[in-house]
Amino acid sequence: MTDASVTLNSAKLAADDLFRRKRLIALAVPALALAYLVYIAISFDVAGLTRRASLDNAAILASDTWSYKVHVTRDNRRGGTTYAIEGERKGTYEKGTRPTWINEESDDALIIDLGEGHVVQFLPDNAAVYDVPRFGRIETQLVDGSIRTNLTEPIPDWINLSDKRITITTEAGRMSMTRTRTEVLRYFAGWEMFWFTLDSPYHGRSFTEIAVGDRIDPTRGNLSGAVSDIWNNGMWRHKDVAWAMGETILMAFLGTFGAAIIALPLAFLAARNFAPLALVRGFTRRIFDFLRGVDALIWTVVLARAFGPGPLTGALAILVTDTGTFGKIFSESLENVDEKQIEGVSSTGAKPLQRYRFGVIPQVVPVLLAQILYFLESNTRSATIIGAITGGGIGLLLTQAIQTQKDWEEVAYYIVLVILMVMVMDWFSGWLRGRLIGRKD
Known part of the structure; x- marks a missing residue:
């Protein structure tokens, strides 16, 4: 064998060895990456996190960032119903006033129209009824400290039920009943009372009324009073x-x-x-x-x-x-x-x-x-x-x-x-x- 042949064979072996190493690297890198991803999935319990994830809760949380809730709350122990935006004291409607979508028939009975056919009724003896379109009538009542309903198995996943509490969450709002209270929440888009709270005389007034209209608060000017109420807003601080x-x-x-x-x-x-x-x-x-x-x-x-x-x-x-x-x-x-x-x-x-x-x-x-x-x-x-x-x-x-x-x-x-x-x-x-x-x- 000549020197040229030996040189050629050596070069061929070196090239084959180089290609072999590159093939191994090309296979080893994805294999190591895959093994690392599997390790992460096991160590961080990705499967368990997926099972425990609640898209409904995530949707509610996301909607809460651009909307507000009006609370209709009945005290199951002492009686009486209050209406408050976000449940805040500054957002509580004065006695004798209420949102227009609530029809108060008596001290113990009222009808709450949540829209889209969803209607909740507060009835005497700590009872409530929720009419849900395409599902039916859900009857609830607090009896001797326990929740009684007309629901039968299987219970839908949008209803959380126990003998101490029931929570019904729909696209129109939410109703819950416990030993202490029965509450209905209705969602509205926007950041309510961002400028003025309900106790401000400027709440519900337009900019034109405040800027060039007659004096709203007799004790102060419109612009100075409005700026003061915005600056001292008790809800948005x-x-x-x-x-x-x-x-x-x-x-x-x-x-x-x-x-x-x-x-x-x-x-x-x-x-x-x-x-x-x-x-x-x-x-x-x-x-x-x-x-x-x-x-x-x-x-x-x-x-x-x-x-x-x-x-x-x-x-x-x-x-x-x-x-x-x-x-x-x-x-x-x-x-x-x-x-x-x-x-x-x-x-x-x-x-x-x-x-x-x-x-x-x-x-x-x-x-x-x-x-x-x-x-x-x-x-x-x-x-x-x-x-x-x-x-x-x-x-x-x-x-x-x-x-x-x-x-x-x-x-x-x-x-x-x-x-x-x-x-x-x-x-x-x-x-x-x-x-x-x-x-x-």
Whole structure:
């Protein structure tokens, strides 16, 4: 066999071996990915989560974000019926008044028209009847502390029944009966009483009536009274929300710029061209690693134990974390400065501080400001979560609204405000960056 044949065979074997390895890799990568997905499905119990998931509850939750409920509640112990929007005291109809879709025949009997053929009747002796189209008449009554109905097996999945409680949920509304009360909820689109509560004289008035109409409240002007009632709205708490938004922005502002002020002088100690001692550089860099290595949420919990809850604790948590991050970013920027500019300032007889001020700072200011403004925008979002832990800002109101699980339209309202706040901060930081640094078209 000639040398050429040996070379050709070696090349063929090498090519076959290369193709074999590529085929193995092509099969192994999808197999590993599939195995990993199977592991995730088992460890996170995806099958169990699928079985426990309730699309009906998800649909109700989603509808609650853009609609409100009117509660018709009868006290099964003391008697009497109340009508309230979202069950709130500020949304309770005055005695003798009620929504137009409720016909009150007597103190113990009334007819509630839920629309689309759904009708609920409150009857004497703690009895109620729900006429459901395409299903029939559901009769319920509280007898000796137990719920009695005319329902027979099988019970539809939209009816939750026990001897202590019955809940009927349809597309028109919801009815429930317990030992203490019988309640009907009817849904309406929108955020009711967003501007004025029922106890405000401006509720139900048009903008024209308030702006140019006759005086509605004899004790105050229309515009001043309307603004006061909106600002002090007891259901939507516009005054508290505005204060909370200010606290959130303040936490982000103080934390971000406080961290920048602290990190800048420390960054000189971590930069190789400004701190020749390796021990000093190493120690400063380890401090930065420690500060940014612990997440801001962990610092929030630690500082809350030391200083108590409040927006100041949130600002300190952001400050501590960003000091480590800014220290690393600033020191890397300092290491990349142009030495010729520093030498030019030194040739004028400038002292060390003057060399830093006129030879170093002008070079790094654009990078530093860009990073600071970016982190200001990012920390505005982070301050929402931090505020939920420290008890300050819009995050606290959002957490409270989620935990109560009562008025999800308030949750949607707070989320919309957070999104708008982030958008405004994004625009503001971009505008400020353009004014301070310059903007290239």
